Amino acid sequence: YRAGKVELELVPQGNLACRIQAAGMGLGAVFTPTGFGTLLAEGKETRHIDGKDYVLEYPIKADFALIKAYKGDRWGNLVYRKSARNFGPIMAMAADVTIAQVSEVVELGGLDPEHIITPGIFVQHVVQVA
Structure with a gap:
């Protein structure tokens, strides 16, 4: 990690499960409210849908x-x-x-x-x- 050869991403457990499930379902991405407005959402696409804020997360296969x-x-x-x-x-x-x-x-x-x-x-x- 310190040598810059390994990438580290912090992912809340619920988001991890959601991303794994999205891969299993063949989805291209999912929106989740977890992490919106925190450092975990930095650099990620966000959307405001029906009065709620979401972060776009990509599947983990x-x-x-x-x-x-x-x-x-x-x-x-x-x-x-x-x-x-x-x-x-x-x-x-x-x-x-x-x-x-x-x-x-x-x-x-x-x-x-x-x-x-x-x-x-x-x-x-x-x-x-x-």
Whole structure:
């Protein structure tokens, strides 16, 4: 960082999640009120929409995502527990390659379809880790 070879950007957690989700949804950018009028908005486009001020944020896409899920099948369908459900699904959608670390790999059909949060189309590798 000090040598000028790495760029550092401070991003509030909510904006980070929003930017990752935007990448997964294929959006070009999103407007968020968080950070407006602060140093975080310096140099960024702002808009006044319906009486509120917003900052334009661009998506963050990943080459790889390593996510944690509770259970998965070999097709990559995933079930989460607790807070792993917060960012795992959106990160899987925003990455070119997703590697899911699961506590248990179940047989195809072994997951209740109503409990699957991330469909296998977003997951390329499933690894069971105790």
